[in-house]
Amino acid sequence: MSYPSVRKAVFPAAGLGTRFLPATKATPKEMLPIVDAPLIQYAIEEVAAAGIEEVIIVTGRGKRAIEDHFDLSFELDYFLEQHGKSHMLDSTYALLDRVQISYVRQRQPLGLGHAVACGRRLVGDEPFAVVLADDLIHATPSCLAQMVQVYEQHGASVVAAQRVEPAQTGRYGIVDGEPAGERTVRVRAMVEKPDPAEAPSNLAIVGRYILTPELFDEIERVNPGSGGEIQLTDALVALLAHQSIYAYEFTGTRYDAGDKLGFLQATVEYALRNEELGDRFRAYLKGLAAGL
Numbered sequence: 001m002s003y004p005s006v007r008k009a010v011f012p013a014a015g016l017g018t019r020f021l022p023a024t025k026a027t028p029k030e031m032l033p034i035v036d037a038p039l040i041q042y043a044i045e046e047v048a049a050a051g052i053e054e055v056i057i058v059t060g061r062g063k064r065a066i067e068d069h070f071d072l073s074f075e076l077d078y079f080l081e082q083h084g085k086s087h088m089l090d091s092t093y094a095l096l097d098r099v100q101i102s103y104v105r106q107r108q109p110l111g112l113g114h115a116v117a118c119g120r121r122l123v124g125d126e127p128f129a130v131v132l133a134d135d136l137i138h139a140t141p142s143c144l145a146q147m148v149q150v151y152e153q154h155g156a157s158v159v160a161a162q163r164v165e166p167a168q169t170g171r172y173g174i175v176d177g178e179p180a181g182e183r184t185v186r187v188r189a190m191v192e193k194p195d196p197a198e199a200p201s202n203l204a205i206v207g208r209y210i211l212t213p214e215l216f217d218e219i220e221r222v223n224p225g226s227g228g229e230i231q232l233t234d235a236l237v238a239l240l241a242h243q244s245i246y247a248y249e250f251t252g253t254r255y256d257a258g259d260k261l262g263f264l265q266a267t268v269e270y271a272l273r274n275e276e277l278g279d280r281f282r283a284y285l286k287g288l289a290a291g292l
């Protein structure tokens with residue numbers, strides 16, 4: 001059986017970034033750079049690698065830098081051309097040739113579920129991905145490309161998942177279910193940020209989802225949950241009553257780049273993998289470690 005393909009991705013990007021203050025006071029957290037590109041650029045590269053060509057970014061006040069980043073920059077482009085340095089923006093402009101980006105504003109920070117619902121009109125009646133750019137995932141094939149395969153197999157919503165320390169369940173949506181193929185479970189229970197004592201497992205939702213459009217109706221019906229916010233996880237629980245949902249343990253490394261330690265880990269590991277910097281940076285780290 002063939003299911004409608006996943007052509008669109010919603011990027012909730014209206015959050016206040018309070019975990020990263022003061023850096024995020026006037027700069028969107030999605031614009032924090034890992035080596036030389038902002039987090040959101042890595043995430044859009046990831047969806048493009050999964051064959052998704054339409055990106056819907058849900059922004060809010062103070063997020064203008066995201067729109068400016070994914071636009072032409074006449075003065076800078078002219079300057080770079082005059083100085084033979086146009087190649088410095090090649091990867092960014094090449095990405096813009098592959099995806100079409102639309103923006104919609106979330107006027108109030110009412111939660112992740114509410115942010116996703118802001119994309120409803122632009123998504124329409126088809127399956128779509130949701131990507132949280134502060135979960136940075138290094139994987140080949142990309143995490144979303146792996147998830148599209150699971151979606152194509154089952155024709156149902158898929159959430160990315162990862163085992164976490166049992167003590168950390170309060171930071172994540174947690175799922176439980178029965179095995180349904182390689183690295184895949186069919187979800188039976190799902191709960192947003194449970195205390196370790198109440199968590200049904202230690203399998204945590206990571207910020208990548210492929211969702212069926214019926215989810216939008218559930219978001220409209222759901223009451224505020226954890227933190228008083230409209231939670232995506234609660235809408236998924238409601239969807240579970242009449243549709244299957246799968247959790248997929250992707251292969252790859254995930255960095256919680258919205259957290260200071262996770263951001264530093266991502267910076268170090270992406271710098272080590274960087275063609276231009278990797279060797280020098282490795283030598284520097286070795287020298288540093290020898291002196292510790």
Ligand code: G1P
Nearest residue numbers: 112135171172173205206207233
């Ligand atoms: C959100 C979701 C949570 C998920 C997490 C992944 O939480 O609500 O279910 O586990 O993203 O990063 P947030 O980190 O926005 O509080």
